[in-house]
Amino acid sequence: MAEAAPLLDVRDLHAWYGESHVLHGMTFSVRKGEVVTLLGRNGVGKTTTMRAIMGIVQKRAGSVRYNQSETIGLPSNQIARFGIGYCPEERGIFASLNVTENLLLPPAVKSGGRSTRFMRCFRD
Numbered sequence: 001m002a003e004a005a006p007l008l009d010v011r012d013l014h015a016w017y018g019e020s021h022v023l024h025g026m027t028f029s030v031r032k033g034e035v036v037t038l039l040g041r042n043g044v045g046k047t048t049t050m051r052a053i054m055g056i057v058q059k060r061a062g063s064v065r066y067n068q069s070e071t072i073g074l075p076s077n078q079i080a081r082f083g084i085g086y087c088p089e090e091r092g093i094f095a096s097l098n099v100t101e102n103l104l105l106p107p108a109v110k111s112g113g114r115s116t117r118f119m120r121c122f123r124d
Helices: 046-054 076-081 099-104
Strands: 008-017 020-030 059-066
Touching: 008 046, 020 046, 020 059, 046 059, 046 076
Parallel strands: none
Antiparallel strands: 008 020, 008 059
């Protein structure tokens, strides 16, 4: 039986901040139902990898495929429409709210501009 294609497939991903080449050939894949964690010391590229996947880094190269669709040439707002989300490490939460209430605050935007009442990450 053939193995299903990855839901997220990152191949030879590179990223630059200005002229500085800061991410060098990151490769990994995530299949439906898997949980993947990026681990490492400060400054090794965990956040840059996520920012490059989302198209938040201005200069990037390589391949990022979501559900077999190439996203490397797309702007971040179009990538978000696939359902890929990035939660920055800043602590922008409201202490008076519980986890669910904090996650319900930002509406997820569907194609056509309609919003929903919840956020979704990696969906198929």
